[in-house]
Amino acid sequence: MYRSGVVGTTLTLSDLSPNEVYKIKVRGRNTVGYSEFSAPITVTASGKPSKPAAPVTTQVSNTNVIITWQAPNDNGAAITAYIISVRQSDAITYSTELTSCDGSASTVRTALSCTIPVATLRSPPFNLPWGSSIFAKVVASNQIGSSIESEPGNGAFMITNPDAPVSL
Numbered sequence: 001m002y003r004s005g006v007v008g009t010t011l012t013l014s015d016l017s018p019n020e021v022y023k024i025k026v027r028g029r030n031t032v033g034y035s036e037f038s039a040p041i042t043v044t045a046s047g048k049p050s051k052p053a054a055p056v057t058t059q060v061s062n063t064n065v066i067i068t069w070q071a072p073n074d075n076g077a078a079i080t081a082y083i084i085s086v087r088q089s090d091a092i093t094y095s096t097e098l099t100s101c102d103g104s105a106s107t108v109r110t111a112l113s114c115t116i117p118v119a120t121l122r123s124p125p126f127n128l129p130w131g132s133s134i135f136a137k138v139v140a141s142n143q144i145g146s147s148i149e150s151e152p153g154n155g156a157f158m159i160t161n162p163d164a165p166v167s168l
Contacts, residue, residue: 018047018075047075049140054153055084057134062160065121067101068113069138069150077142082109086116087135087152089127094137097126103138118158132158
């Protein structure tokens with residue numbers, strides 16, 4: 001795409017569309033006149049990642065919850081981190097758990113999943129009681145900025161094996 005403009009003008013990021021390929025060439029000017037245009041260079045514009053789809057939570061036995069998500073469109077700049085947040089017991093507030101679910105860690109970012117111990121979700125700030133549905137949200141980030149937060153996703157419930165019978 002060639003875009004002509006007034007000499008001396010500057011294109012801003014808002015003038016460009018993510019993932020669009022632009023060919024840019026320039027020429028100089030002095031008191032005598034204009035030079036020939038330079039050879040064109042090709043540049044792909046970047047943007048913030050697209051909004052991720054709602055993540056999925058699954059429970060493995062009574063010890064861990066796995067949160068998985070799909071990578072959204074990166075809009076021309078590699079995704080550098082995910083922010084994964086889990087809903088607290090008040091059913092309103094979401095918090096991150098960075099010990100087990102740090103979306104800036106390359107292993108989590110590459111796997112598109114993280115595993116959080118149930119014991120962590122039963123503790124502050126989450127305080128989820130047994131039987132709770134586990135909701136999570138995801139935000140993707142790249143060098144341009146952060147995506148819109150995903151819709152909440154769920155699927156796992158805080159369940160455990162029953163205690164052994166007593167007083168038989």
